[in-house]
Amino acid sequence: MTAPHLDSFLDLCRAAVGPQHVLTEAADKAPYLTDWRQRYTGDAVAVLRPGSTEEVAALVHACHAHKLAVVPQGGNTGLCGGATPEAGPAAAAGVVVLSLQRMNRVRHVDPLNNTITVEAGVILQQLQDVAREHGRLFPLSLAAEGSCTIGGNLSTNAGGTAVLRYGNTRELCLGLEVVTARGEVWDGLRGLRKDNTGYDLRDLFIGAEGTLGIITAAVMKLYPLPRARVTALAAVQSPRAALALLAIAQSHASAMLTGFELMSAMCMDLVRKHYPQLRYPFTAATDAHPQLVLLELSDSEGEAHARAIFETMMEAAFEAGVVTDAVVAESVQQSRDFWNLREHIPMAQVEEGKNIKHDIAVPVSRVADFIETTDALVQDAFPGARMVTFGHLGDGNLHYNVSPPVGVDHEQFLIHQDAINLIVHNSVQSHNGSISAEHGLGQLKREENRRYKSEVELGMMRAIKQALDPQGLMNPGKVL
Amino acid sequence: MTAPHLDSFLDLCRAAVGPQHVLTEAADKAPYLTDWRQRYTGDAVAVLRPGSTEEVAALVHACHAHKLAVVPQGGNTGLCGGATPEAGPAAAAGVVVLSLQRMNRVRHVDPLNNTITVEAGVILQQLQDVAREHGRLFPLSLAAEGSCTIGGNLSTNAGGTAVLRYGNTRELCLGLEVVTARGEVWDGLRGLRKDNTGYDLRDLFIGAEGTLGIITAAVMKLYPLPRARVTALAAVQSPRAALALLAIAQSHASAMLTGFELMSAMCMDLVRKHYPQLRYPFTAATDAHPQLVLLELSDSEGEAHARAIFETMMEAAFEAGVVTDAVVAESVQQSRDFWNLREHIPMAQVEEGKNIKHDIAVPVSRVADFIETTDALVQDAFPGARMVTFGHLGDGNLHYNVSPPVGVDHEQFLIHQDAINLIVHNSVQSHNGSISAEHGLGQLKREENRRYKSEVELGMMRAIKQALDPQGLMNPGKVL
Numbered sequence: 037m038t039a040p041h042l043d044s045f046l047d048l049c050r051a052a053v054g055p056q057h058v059l060t061e062a063a064d065k066a067p068y069l070t071d072w073r074q075r076y077t078g079d080a081v082a083v084l085r086p087g088s089t090e091e092v093a094a095l096v097h098a099c100h101a102h103k104l105a106v107v108p109q110g111g112n113t114g115l116c117g118g119a120t121p122e123a124g125p126a127a128a129a130g131v132v133v134l135s136l137q138r139m140n141r142v143r144h145v146d147p148l149n150n151t152i153t154v155e156a157g158v159i160l161q162q163l164q165d166v167a168r169e170h171g172r173l174f175p176l177s178l179a180a181e182g183s184c185t186i187g188g189n190l191s192t193n194a195g196g197t198a199v200l201r202y203g204n205t206r207e208l209c210l211g212l213e214v215v216t217a218r219g220e221v222w223d224g225l226r227g228l229r230k231d232n233t234g235y236d237l238r239d240l241f242i243g244a245e246g247t248l249g250i251i252t253a254a255v256m257k258l259y260p261l262p263r264a265r266v267t268a269l270a271a272v273q274s275p276r277a278a279l280a281l282l283a284i285a286q287s288h289a290s291a292m293l294t295g296f297e298l299m300s301a302m303c304m305d306l307v308r309k310h311y312p313q314l315r316y317p318f319t320a321a322t323d324a325h326p327q328l329v330l331l332e333l334s335d336s337e338g339e340a341h342a343r344a345i346f347e348t349m350m351e352a353a354f355e356a357g358v359v360t361d362a363v364v365a366e367s368v369q370q371s372r373d374f375w376n377l378r379e380h381i382p383m384a385q386v387e388e389g390k391n392i393k394h395d396i397a398v399p400v401s402r403v404a405d406f407i408e409t410t411d412a413l414v415q416d417a418f419p420g421a422r423m424v425t426f427g428h429l430g431d432g433n434l435h436y437n438v439s440p441p442v443g444v445d446h447e448q449f450l451i452h453q454d455a456i457n458l459i460v461h462n463s464v465q466s467h468n469g470s471i472s473a474e475h476g477l478g479q480l481k482r483e484e485n486r487r488y489k490s491e492v493e494l495g496m497m498r499a500i501k502q503a504l505d506p507q508g509l510m511n512p513g514k515v516l
Numbered sequence: 517m518t519a520p521h522l523d524s525f526l527d528l529c530r531a532a533v534g535p536q537h538v539l540t541e542a543a544d545k546a547p548y549l550t551d552w553r554q555r556y557t558g559d560a561v562a563v564l565r566p567g568s569t570e571e572v573a574a575l576v577h578a579c580h581a582h583k584l585a586v587v588p589q590g591g592n593t594g595l596c597g598g599a600t601p602e603a604g605p606a607a608a609a610g611v612v613v614l615s616l617q618r619m620n621r622v623r624h625v626d627p628l629n630n631t632i633t634v635e636a637g638v639i640l641q642q643l644q645d646v647a648r649e650h651g652r653l654f655p656l657s658l659a660a661e662g663s664c665t666i667g668g669n670l671s672t673n674a675g676g677t678a679v680l681r682y683g684n685t686r687e688l689c690l691g692l693e694v695v696t697a698r699g700e701v702w703d704g705l706r707g708l709r710k711d712n713t714g715y716d717l718r719d720l721f722i723g724a725e726g727t728l729g730i731i732t733a734a735v736m737k738l739y740p741l742p743r744a745r746v747t748a749l750a751a752v753q754s755p756r757a758a759l760a761l762l763a764i765a766q767s768h769a770s771a772m773l774t775g776f777e778l779m780s781a782m783c784m785d786l787v788r789k790h791y792p793q794l795r796y797p798f799t800a801a802t803d804a805h806p807q808l809v810l811l812e813l814s815d816s817e818g819e820a821h822a823r824a825i826f827e828t829m830m831e832a833a834f835e836a837g838v839v840t841d842a843v844v845a846e847s848v849q850q851s852r853d854f855w856n857l858r859e860h861i862p863m864a865q866v867e868e869g870k871n872i873k874h875d876i877a878v879p880v881s882r883v884a885d886f887i888e889t890t891d892a893l894v895q896d897a898f899p900g901a902r903m904v905t906f907g908h909l910g911d912g913n914l915h916y917n918v919s920p921p922v923g924v925d926h927e928q929f930l931i932h933q934d935a936i937n938l939i940v941h942n943s944v945q946s947h948n949g950s951i952s953a954e955h956g957l958g959q960l961k962r963e964e965n966r967r968y969k970s971e972v973e974l975g976m977m978r979a980i981k982q983a984l985d986p987q988g989l990m991n992p993g994k995v996l
Contacts, residue, residue: 146879146881147763147881148759148762148763148880148881149879149880149881149882149912150766150880151879192712193712195710195712199709199710200709201771203687204709204710206716207683207687216972216976220972220975221972222970222972222973222976223970223972224973226948226950227879227948228877228878228879228912228948228949228950228953229679229680229684229877229880229910229911229912229913230675230679230684230877230908230911230912230913230950230953230954231877231950231952231953232672232673232675232723232950232952232953232954232955232956232957233950233951233952233957233961233965233968233969234723234957234965234969234973234974234977234995234996235720235723235724235728235976235977235980235981235995236686236716236719236720236722236723236724237973237976237977239716239719239720240715240716240719240720240980242716243712243714243715243716244715244716248715259770260766260767260770262770279628282628283627283628286630286740287740287816288816289816290739290740290742290771290816291681291770291771291772292771292816334770336767336768336769336770336772337825345817397708397709397710397711398708399626399629399631399707399708400628400629400630400709401626401627401628401629402629428710430709431709431710432629432708432709432710433709433710468706468707469708470706470708470710470711470712470713471713472711472712472713473708473710473711473712474710474712475712476712477712477713477714481713485713485714488713489713489714490702490703492696492700492701492702492703493702493704493714493717494714495700496696496702496715496717496984497714497715497717499983499984500715500720500980500983500984501715502983503979503980503982503983504976504979504980515714515715516714
């Protein structure tokens with residue numbers, strides 16, 4: 037890009053959003069050019085910070101006219117490098133990062149319609165808080181909720197811990213406002229439960245990681261606030277037993293069952309090693325319980341009712357020989373304690389040293405098969421490798437992470453990353469699963485995805501990309 | 517189309533599916549060329565009845581090669597003419613109807629994954645039955661369930677009476693198998709709760725009414741079978757009071773609330789007039805209760821628990837002055853009786869004489885406003901017109917039907933159809949609603965839809981149509 041060409045572009049941008057929101061100095065741009073885990077770093081001619089939908093549209097128009105690619109960014113908390121520019125030579129004349137962080141208004145809350153209309157830059161936690169102030173629940177919940185934005189959640193179709201009952205971000209969205217690749221504004225902010233008047237554009241933009249257009253606002257679903265949430269921790273002998281417990285739990289609790297998380301003894305070992313201050317409710321040694329399941333009930337009647345359901349459910353599970361030990365939380369604090377064990381697994385892994393991570397999903401009925409088969413395959417190729425397996429069992433979604441054998445350096449072990457990815461993802465494929473359950477593709481899994489997607493499916497994806505972004509300017513190098 | 521050209525096409529078809537499944541005689545074709553309400557009649561060079569996905573693909577290939585348009589058809593129970601050929605000159609060299617009725621196998625039931633994999637021609641009721649045999653619920657339920665097919669339900673994203681809890685057909689589907697416009701087979705039969713590996717093609721084909729490709733099979737979600745279903749009938753003074761009752765019911769019953777249907781006194785008058793044998797639970801005259809609400813609870817604990825929830829809920833509603841009378845069903849039979857009142861409304865309308873129908877949705881919070889405003893507008897233009905208003909209030913979905921004033925002939929009154937549609941749909945638009953909530957567009961609302969959709973949205977729809985069906989052979993004249 038020539039200097040005069042760039043100058044005329046930047047002038048347009050400054051006129052559109054104000055000079056203070058067009059960042060061109062290296063130091064100002066830096067935080068936007070690297071993901072928070074510092075795995076992906078790219079460059080951009082500018083970082084643009086629009087404050088309204090009209091400003092986003094004006095900026096996209098300017099990029100379009102100057103053939104500059106646009107990388108939309110929310111809280112920059114993604115795990116696959118979808119929100120930072122690609123390293124290496126850009127496909128277009130240059131790249132800008134378009135940060136949605138200043139678009140952080142809650143536009144409208146409609147408790148009777150159980151909806152909230154928010155701009156893309158609203159932080160997930162803020163959305164949860166506003167909902168609660170109106171006596172409603174916004175159920176999406178995940179580790180980065182204090183800094184991720186709803187626009188990013190939508191663009192990656194984020195999952196989290198409440199998918200079992202409420203679905204992914206996709207299922208929580210009723211309508212979108214989008215700035216298209218041409219810089220047009222699509223007002224699809226419909227708060228309707230039923231609307232059959234054409235193609236489902238909403239779901240096309242959700243999960244597209246900004247490669248088809250830029251989500252600027254959304255209508256999200258709200259739910260009645262449960263009167264109580266009660267948690268239990270159950271010990272089972274195997275993933276297969278955990279699945280049997282899931283069937284029992286669903287039969288007894290139906291939609292009240294809002295969480296069902298699996299954690300192996302290996303996970304608990306790491307958590308107890310690195311966070312000894314956390315309360316662990318069992319007196320037996322960690323390895324006496326090969327697998328723990330965290331169950332959560334959300335109850336519209338109250339705590340006593342939830343506890344009664346847990347009693348009946350656990351009685352049935354003990355009688356069926358499915359559960360070997362179980363504790364129902366006695367207080368809100370103890371429920372938090374149980375969740376703390378689950379939520380400290382990722383941090384305990386960081387403390388222990390890097391491992392090779394996979395965010396996979398298989399049909400729920402095949403989770404036990406998958407774990408058994410894949411453990412054996414990895415062990416066969418890398419004797420002594422240790423699996424740190426945990427996740428959202430109720431959704432068939434596992435974080436299947438591979439640590440080196442005892443005594444092997446963690447950094448060293450990363451040289452086997454491609455080989456281990458291949459084993460794990462081939463196994464996912466043979467179990468009819470997904471190599472990216474809740475994190476998206478971004479840069480990380482773009483190539484890997486091509487290995488497993490059929491040519492028919494990739495062909496349709498390319499045709500849609502070409503139809504909606506013929507110049508290929510929206511977040512190049514991601515997804516496709 | 518020349519005769520030799522047609523002959524070579526039919527030869528290809530006969531080779532693909534067997535001569536007995538290529539219907540060319542007028543009498544054989546007739547049932548496929550007219551919708552069940554006999555509002556739409558078109559012509560086709562043949563009706564093709566494939567028995568497998570491969571046969572569908574072979575037929576689409578043949579159509580592609582001969583530039584023949586394809587009208588996919590399921591149970592032919594649609595309400596908008598989406599499954600029959602357009603009348604008048606065809607866009608393509610000719611048209612075939614491709615009936616999916618022979619593709620009626622249940623391929624796989626996976627109770628632990630809570631999924632069922634079915635071919636497109638499976639009748640909805642059969643799907644419900646098979647689920648029940650496996651101790652599971654398939655919740656989609658609608659008037660045509662004895663003859664509509666799941667492929668048709670998916671293509672129109674059908675709604676029905678359980679959307680409040682379980683969503684539309686879209687929300688009940690995890691994966692699809694599709695024969696594309698090019699005759700390729702896309703195997704997207706994934707039974708996954710989480711899968712973020714590319715664009716959401718599934719939801720693009722759902723609700724596209726066969727204009728982008730042909731759905732040949734699907735993985736559908738199942739749910740635990742509730743231990744009890746209990747129904748109540750509550751009398752309220754106005755739609756606004758019905759909305760207040762909805763908020764109370766959701767707060768007390770949360771996801772247990774699986775039905776919330778509104779029926780005006782006018783509806784009950786018609787039902788009691790034409791079906792006097794149906795049991796009506798109140799002793800007061802029909803017009804003492806301006807609106808009735810039918811509530812249904814589905815309970816994983818049992819009947820006693822559901823009844824207890826109803827008691828608490830109705831107590832709260834009486835205390836708030838929201839409900840003036842209420843009956844909780846004492847038996848399964850009485851629950852059926854209540855549903856019978858609701859389900860006989862469409863038939864009672866047929867008995868009474870034609871009226872002008874609308875299948876609309878607005879945000880739930882605006883339903884009362886919508887009814888008040890629209891009633892006034894219609895009355896203003898057509899004094900004495902009588903509204904037969906009922907529907908899925910919990911989803912904001914109303915069947916807003918306009919009958920002539922007393923003494924005016926029903927057929928005669930139909931001359932006002934366009935004028936009344938305009939009043940009603942303009943009002944829908946000003947309430948940020950949808951002119952087709954659960955029936956789709958088909959031929960009936962294609963033009964009308966263009967009046968209300970933005971050019972940006974229509975432009976994206978056209979671009980996608982062009983991308984996936986560049987020759988325009990898939991169900992021409994529908995949707996777009």
